[in-house]
Amino acid sequence: MRINSVHAKCHDPGSRTPRPLKPPEPGVFGLFPGYELNGMGFAVYRGRALAATMESMVSPRLLIVTDLDGTLLDHDNYSFTAAQGALARIRACGIPLLLNTSKTHAELLALRGALGHSGPFLVENGSALYVPVDCLTTVPADASRVGTCWRYEFGVSYDAILAVLAPLRQRFRFEGFADWDAREIARVTGLSQQAAVLAKAREYSEPLHWLDGMDARQAFEQELSEAGLRTTRGGRFLHVLGNTDKSAGLHLFRQWYSADCGETPRLIALGDGANDVEMLQAADIAVLVRSRAGVPRIDHVDRVITTDTAGPAGWATAVEELLNESGFPDSADIRM
Numbered sequence: 001m002r003i004n005s006v007h008a009k010c011h012d013p014g015s016r017t018p019r020p021l022k023p024p025e026p027g028v029f030g031l032f033p034g035y036e037l038n039g040m041g042f043a044v045y046r047g048r049a050l051a052a053t054m055e056s057m058v059s060p061r062l063l064i065v066t067d068l069d070g071t072l073l074d075h076d077n078y079s080f081t082a083a084q085g086a087l088a089r090i091r092a093c094g095i096p097l098l099l100n101t102s103k104t105h106a107e108l109l110a111l112r113g114a115l116g117h118s119g120p121f122l123v124e125n126g127s128a129l130y131v132p133v134d135c136l137t138t139v140p141a142d143a144s145r146v147g148t149c150w151r152y153e154f155g156v157s158y159d160a161i162l163a164v165l166a167p168l169r170q171r172f173r174f175e176g177f178a179d180w181d182a183r184e185i186a187r188v189t190g191l192s193q194q195a196a197v198l199a200k201a202r203e204y205s206e207p208l209h210w211l212d213g214m215d216a217r218q219a220f221e222q223e224l225s226e227a228g229l230r231t232t233r234g235g236r237f238l239h240v241l242g243n244t245d246k247s248a249g250l251h252l253f254r255q256w257y258s259a260d261c262g263e264t265p266r267l268i269a270l271g272d273g274a275n276d277v278e279m280l281q282a283a284d285i286a287v288l289v290r291s292r293a294g295v296p297r298i299d300h301v302d303r304v305i306t307t308d309t310a311g312p313a314g315w316a317t318a319v320e321e322l323l324n325e326s327g328f329p330d331s332a333d334i335r336m
């Protein structure tokens, strides 16, 4: 499938007269010289959103949200090499990709560059949503500006979490990032020491190794609940965080995006762990990326797909098949 034309008008901010865009090169979907895609798949000229791209030609529009560790990134070595082709296709098609992870804001700033990602992201298991300012035409209420993004917070501060955990250390056995230096975090996660420094820059959640029994864990979680906190299980750690999960910011972003583009997009969510369940259950299509720990149970979703392979290879296969089904051109037809 080839898409040959983008019908759009633009207004050059330097001139008072709107002028039509020239058609793109025949047979190639592409942007016009001087134009680029922003993180939401809108063609941008000098920072102004001009026209939806290929994504807007497929109805309903798609929105993809994905977990990182064990899903888009390999559980052991954090590689996403096997998913690079699918990532480039998503980017070229202008489909918004929302990253939804237990990682910190500092980690995401570094990782998004490597992934070539310029869209929105949620950090620390749904504790804060970041949306690049050029992604939305309106300023979201209650959001604060952080660098080049709007930030909307759902979690509680790291200091408040550590204050609740401090007296519980007398009664329960656990260790967490607050106890470890970057070298130890690198050892237990497999991250480089440089990446471990970014992982330690926590703002809203504390990853723990639980060293006590299951009964003790239930009593621990009850104490947290009374303090307005909860736990969620990731691929490596038990995370202590505020009363939020990976679906809260996702619902909000979907609302903003729907208001901006005038329709509710079809949501594809990809994840591998228990901390992804709320995100996966919010989706129209839930993709369970196979992992060694097994896949969580998902109910009340129109369609659930379980990949045959783990990590980025399984992620890429599922994404490519879903894009094929939706009628997006394949990589060979897109100049990326």
Ligand SMILES: [Mg+2]
Residues within 6 Å of the ligand: 067, 068, 069, 070, 071, 234, 235, 271, 272, 273
């Ligand atoms: Mg995961």
